Amino acid sequence: MIARSVLLVAVVLMASCVQAQDGGALVARGRIVFRDQGCYGCHTVGVTGTPIAPDLSRIGAKRDQAYLARWLRDPSLQRPSAHMPKIQLSESEVEGLAAYLGSLR
Numbered sequence: 001m002i003a004r005s006v007l008l009v010a011v012v013l014m015a016s017c018v019q020a021q022d023g024g025a026l027v028a029r030g031r032i033v034f035r036d037q038g039c040y041g042c043h044t045v046g047v048t049g050t051p052i053a054p055d056l057s058r059i060g061a062k063r064d065q066a067y068l069a070r071w072l073r074d075p076s077l078q079r080p081s082a083h084m085p086k087i088q089l090s091e092s093e094v095e096g097l098a099a100y101l102g103s104l105r
Contacts, residue, residue: 030097068101
């Protein structure tokens, strides 16, 4: 019985480590998308970028990753008066960028 419990705990810990590594890789890919798409041309993160649009330095504390992904897919569906254009992103780019933005706290 104790051996099963120890095995179960070990499996759960290994799975959480893999998820953390995958999450870190997703955030890193999202940071690259942010740079490659030129998001810093309008937004700031910390001291980097241009303050034309909202500062995104703490966006992850304000919005969850699911909301950010919906926003990135089509900003005008989330807020019809949004000035942000719809950017052509693949689904993996949306997920990575949402993970990166969600990590900004």
